[in-house]
Amino acid sequence: MYNSNFKTMIKNAFTFLSLLLVLILQSCETSSIDSPEPQGAYENGFFIINEGPYGNGSGSLTFVDTNFNYVEQNVFQNVNGESLGNVVQSMALSEDNAYIVVNNAHKIVIANRFSMEKLGSIETGLNNPRYMIITNGKAYVSNWGSPFDSTDDFIAVIDLDTNEVIQTIAVSEGPEKMELIGDKIVVAMQGGWGFNNKISIINTSNNTLQTSIDLGYIPNSMIVKDQALYVLSGGIPSWSWTLPESAGQITKIDTDSFTIVDTWDFDTSAHPGFLSFDGTSLLYNLNGNIFKWNGADALPTTPENGLGGYYYGMSAKNNLLFTLDAADFASEGTLKIFYLASNNQIQSIPTGIIPNAVVFN
Amino acid sequence: MKQGFIYIVFLVFPFVLTAQQDTIQHIDEVRVYSKFSPKDQIGYRIYSLSDSVLQLHNYSFVHLLQSKANIYLKQYGNGMVATMAMRGTGASHTAVYWNGIPINSSLNGQTDFNTINPAMYQHIAIRKGGGSVLLGSGAMGGAINLTNNISFLNQTKGSIAVALGSYQTYNSVFTINHSSRKLALQAGGSFIQSQNDYPYLGSDRTNENGAFKNFAVTIGLGYKLQENSRIYYKTLLNNSDRNTSGSLSASSKANLVYKRDNHLLEWVTANHFYNGRLKLAYTNETYQYVFDTDYPTNFSDNKGQKWIVNYMASYAKNTKLSVQSGITIQSIVGEGTNIGQHAEKNLSVFTGLNYTPATKFKYNVSLRKEWSDSYKIPLLVSVSGAIKWNNHWLTTYNVSTNFKSPTLNDLYWQPGGNTHLNPEKSWNSEVGVQWKNDKIKMMTNGYFIQASDLIQWKPTTDNFVWQPVNIQNVNIFGLEYDINYNFQIKNHKTRFGMQYSYTLSTDKNTGKQLIYVPYHKASTNVEYDYYTWKFAYNTQYNSRAYTTTSNTSFVPGYWISSIALSKVVVADKLHLSAVVKNLFNKKYQIVSDRPMPNINYKLNVQFKF
Numbered sequence: 001m002y003n004s005n006f007k008t009m010i011k012n013a014f015t016f017l018s019l020l021l022v023l024i025l026q027s028c029e030t031s032s033i034d035s036p037e038p039q040g041a042y043e044n045g046f047f048i049i050n051e052g053p054y055g056n057g058s059g060s061l062t063f064v065d066t067n068f069n070y071v072e073q074n075v076f077q078n079v080n081g082e083s084l085g086n087v088v089q090s091m092a093l094s095e096d097n098a099y100i101v102v103n104n105a106h107k108i109v110i111a112n113r114f115s116m117e118k119l120g121s122i123e124t125g126l127n128n129p130r131y132m133i134i135t136n137g138k139a140y141v142s143n144w145g146s147p148f149d150s151t152d153d154f155i156a157v158i159d160l161d162t163n164e165v166i167q168t169i170a171v172s173e174g175p176e177k178m179e180l181i182g183d184k185i186v187v188a189m190q191g192g193w194g195f196n197n198k199i200s201i202i203n204t205s206n207n208t209l210q211t212s213i214d215l216g217y218i219p220n221s222m223i224v225k226d227q228a229l230y231v232l233s234g235g236i237p238s239w240s241w242t243l244p245e246s247a248g249q250i251t252k253i254d255t256d257s258f259t260i261v262d263t264w265d266f267d268t269s270a271h272p273g274f275l276s277f278d279g280t281s282l283l284y285n286l287n288g289n290i291f292k293w294n295g296a297d298a299l300p301t302t303p304e305n306g307l308g309g310y311y312y313g314m315s316a317k318n319n320l321l322f323t324l325d326a327a328d329f330a331s332e333g334t335l336k337i338f339y340l341a342s343n344n345q346i347q348s349i350p351t352g353i354i355p356n357a358v359v360f361n
Numbered sequence: 362m363k364q365g366f367i368y369i370v371f372l373v374f375p376f377v378l379t380a381q382q383d384t385i386q387h388i389d390e391v392r393v394y395s396k397f398s399p400k401d402q403i404g405y406r407i408y409s410l411s412d413s414v415l416q417l418h419n420y421s422f423v424h425l426l427q428s429k430a431n432i433y434l435k436q437y438g439n440g441m442v443a444t445m446a447m448r449g450t451g452a453s454h455t456a457v458y459w460n461g462i463p464i465n466s467s468l469n470g471q472t473d474f475n476t477i478n479p480a481m482y483q484h485i486a487i488r489k490g491g492g493s494v495l496l497g498s499g500a501m502g503g504a505i506n507l508t509n510n511i512s513f514l515n516q517t518k519g520s521i522a523v524a525l526g527s528y529q530t531y532n533s534v535f536t537i538n539h540s541s542r543k544l545a546l547q548a549g550g551s552f553i554q555s556q557n558d559y560p561y562l563g564s565d566r567t568n569e570n571g572a573f574k575n576f577a578v579t580i581g582l583g584y585k586l587q588e589n590s591r592i593y594y595k596t597l598l599n600n601s602d603r604n605t606s607g608s609l610s611a612s613s614k615a616n617l618v619y620k621r622d623n624h625l626l627e628w629v630t631a632n633h634f635y636n637g638r639l640k641l642a643y644t645n646e647t648y649q650y651v652f653d654t655d656y657p658t659n660f661s662d663n664k665g666q667k668w669i670v671n672y673m674a675s676y677a678k679n680t681k682l683s684v685q686s687g688i689t690i691q692s693i694v695g696e697g698t699n700i701g702q703h704a705e706k707n708l709s710v711f712t713g714l715n716y717t718p719a720t721k722f723k724y725n726v727s728l729r730k731e732w733s734d735s736y737k738i739p740l741l742v743s744v745s746g747a748i749k750w751n752n753h754w755l756t757t758y759n760v761s762t763n764f765k766s767p768t769l770n771d772l773y774w775q776p777g778g779n780t781h782l783n784p785e786k787s788w789n790s791e792v793g794v795q796w797k798n799d800k801i802k803m804m805t806n807g808y809f810i811q812a813s814d815l816i817q818w819k820p821t822t823d824n825f826v827w828q829p830v831n832i833q834n835v836n837i838f839g840l841e842y843d844i845n846y847n848f849q850i851k852n853h854k855t856r857f858g859m860q861y862s863y864t865l866s867t868d869k870n871t872g873k874q875l876i877y878v879p880y881h882k883a884s885t886n887v888e889y890d891y892y893t894w895k896f897a898y899n900t901q902y903n904s905r906a907y908t909t910t911s912n913t914s915f916v917p918g919y920w921i922s923s924i925a926l927s928k929v930v931v932a933d934k935l936h937l938s939a940v941v942k943n944l945f946n947k948k949y950q951i952v953s954d955r956p957m958p959n960i961n962y963k964l965n966v967q968f969k970f
Contacts (some may be wrong), residue, residue: 056955
């Protein structure tokens with residue numbers, strides 16, 4: 001009895017040991033699945049900005065060609081053999097270059113916009129950089145600064161010949177998206193880690209803060225249409241613990257005088273986002289629905305059929321609507337493209353993790 | 362001698378006659394201690410780490426847990442926050458106790474194992490499997506108890522250890538035990554500091570902003586009121602100051618200071634039939650997070666305090682039947698930058714029955730009911746037992762329901778905190794088979810955990826603010842396999858141990874493996890003693906761990922080894938040891954983009970008196 005047990009046990013132990021060996025040999029594996037060879041030419045199409053996994057790991061870029069036939073994930077990684085960094089926030093394009101703003105790595109990665117080959121990076125003078133806009137050989141980058149200091153937010157001015165921060169312009173809390181209007185840059189003061197209710201106008205001829213205009217809380221998107229700037233403010237959300245919930249608002253601003261021309265208020269519990277422009281109509285997302293608006297009449301009450309969803313990013317171009325669904329924020333998202341003449345979905349394209357925007361190349 | 366005998370009887374009774382320690386003790390010498398007393402553990406697996414093992418691993422609790430108990434820890438870089446995924450469960454599903462007092466953070470429900478120095482304790486027990494009925498909130502995957510033993514042995518003993526290691530790591534530990542037959546003092550202190558600036562293998566970068574220091578003091582006082590009545594005071598002061606290291610994908614200038622102090626007053630009475638323990642405890646934890654060390658005045662400060670009153674009593678009718686009951690009142694207060702100020706009160710009652718109808722067969726049935734002023738907790742039940750077929754074969758089994766309370770962060774974090782949360786729940790079941798003879802011991806355990814209402818932070822539709830919700834349901838199926846083989850030829854003593862676990866932990870909604878839970882984990886230990894020399898070799902294998910919930914990306918599996926050589930230069934006076942970790946200089950990551958150290962060394966000198 002003893003002997004047979006013992007033998008069986010030893011046999012089992014050896015089986016186990018071999019199993020373990022197989023496991024160990026198996027361990028020589030790489031960490032990404034299905035990376036196609038880089039195409040090396042990204043002229044005709046658009047990039048999807050993927051923030052990347054929350055907390056750890058790197059964001060990425062997805063490339064989709066104009067005909068939606070070719071999709072490549074991890075473009076920058078494929079070309080350069082290195083990742084972009086933690087939380088890829090946005091991308092700005094100059095004539096030849098792509099500037100990729102990596103928020104939590106406090107840097108901007110520079111690559112050729114057509115080949116995606118890395119050219120360098122800007123790693124000093126930035127603190128939680130968010131968005132970038134380029135004019136006259138200079139870049140303006142919105143920075144949130146420290147999460148525990150509401151007074152250290154700034155716009156960094158970068159000389160694109162030397163790739164150095166040459167100046168900083170102090171602004172109030174949470175500068176986010178920007179629009180270039182003539183020689184002025186309009187900064188939406190979304191609030192960063194807190195809440196803010198302004199747009200700030202930067203004069204690029206002397207790099208000073210010219211003026212700020214108070215409007216609805218949390219200005220989250222801006223569109224320039226017919227010599228007017230439309231700013232969409234989401235309003236204070238229900239979960240705020242510092243301020244009472246407030247209504248979303250659209251503010252129309254004259255781009256010559258930078259004065260408020262008109263405002264449209266939403267309900268107090270309505271917090272719209274992603275103001276977009278398809279060439280004819282303005283669009284925005286509210287409570288999982290998409291609304292179309294002409295920019296003049298009362299705000300619409302009936303949503304568009306077939307376009308709805310809880311999107312993490314949205315933009316429109318040439319009668320097409322691009323929506324980004326971040327799913328559970330810990331796995332691949334989806335880009336859905338709708339034809340706005342019929343509201344039909346024409347494409348569904350997998351993205352990287354937490355896609356937040358589409359950038360047309 | 363007599364004192365030692367009484368000490369054993371005192372602590373073990375009333376279970377001394379029925380306790381079958383060999384069914385549950387797996388590592389090294391056996392110590393008997395409170396809370397996880399053997400009788401309450403019938404049918405469970407306990408890894409017992411003794412003083413000698415703890416002193417040897419005075420630099421890393423994480424390494425000790427990985428190598429000796431084959432547990433997967435998610436470590437955010439060397440020396441950084443390290444949480445446990447015991448049996449494929451989450452970071453807050455291992456309940457950690459300090460001398461029987463729950464010390465998982467009331468803010469985030471977790472314990473950071475890199476803040477614990479094992480050399481501060483005389484005994485550490487690791488219990489795998491559901492334990493909420495006996496232990497309360499959190500013990501869904503398992504539980505760990507850190508114990509300071511105070512003995513009245515009328516002696517003075519102590520040690521001082523000094524160690525130097527790679528990356529300018531400096532470590533020192535001292536312990537002292539001084540006792541008469543009435544009064545006892547047990548104290549210890551540890552200090553560890555490291556630049557932690559190791560090179561990232563395969564790149565020209567090093568681990569930046571990774572320096573840390575950890576300081577801990579423990580003091581225990583015991584007074585024997587009567588032969589069968591004692592009073593103890595135990596305290597722990599801990600200060601862990603770490604820069605939180607950058608990674609391949611992000612730089613960091615952040616710093617985290619974690620402070621904790623625990624205080625416990627304990628009164629124990631025992632006779633041949635009855636054993637009662639009254640505990641009054643206070644714990645206090647503080648997290649101070651500086652986002653950018655260039656601006657040290659900008660930080661978040663969150664604090665959690667607990668007051669606990671607990672009485673546990675056991676009564677043995679005879680050698681076959683005993684009952685144990687307990688009552689606990691707990692008050693928690695959280696306060697801070699991110700959570701405001703909130704209090705929470707709990708009352709729990711527990712009762713259990715141990716019955717041994719025949720020498721080969723015994724079982725335990727227990728119930729627990731807990732009330733909270735913030736959420737509803739279901740009635741908990743557990744049944745466990747063991748059948749000893751003969752001297753070689755033993756079968757164990759257990760079935761239990763378990764829970765984990767929402768944490769203060771879950772309830773009150775701004776923004777996002779959700780006061781409508783329910784406790785997380787699980788059904789655990791397990792069967793184990795053990796075979797042994799005088800040289801070999803083999804164990805196989807299979808378990809199934811059905812966890813529901815798990816709290817996950819999800820982006821809401823309201824501006825994508827992250828909010829915790831009772832949303833996730835997880836099924837975990839696992840197999841654990843252990844083999845230990847000891848043999849001695851003349852003065853050559855050899856011990857061989859191998860542990861392997863298979864963990865299938867799937868999200869019920871998607872059918873995918875949970876992120877950061879590897880399927881396979883194995884650890885092998887070979888120890889060889891020859892007179893005053895001791896050689897130890899450990900190798901660990903972890904298979905890939907997914908980093909996306911869709912299982913499309915992962916950190917690759919890895920295989921790392923370490924060796925230790927030690928020499929007793931003067932018996933009971935001077936010990937020397939040298940350790941080499943990551944012996945084959947393997948490039949590996951546990952958490953994505955956070956490379957772990959290359960080959961590194963440590964020299965340790967220990968003086969005893």
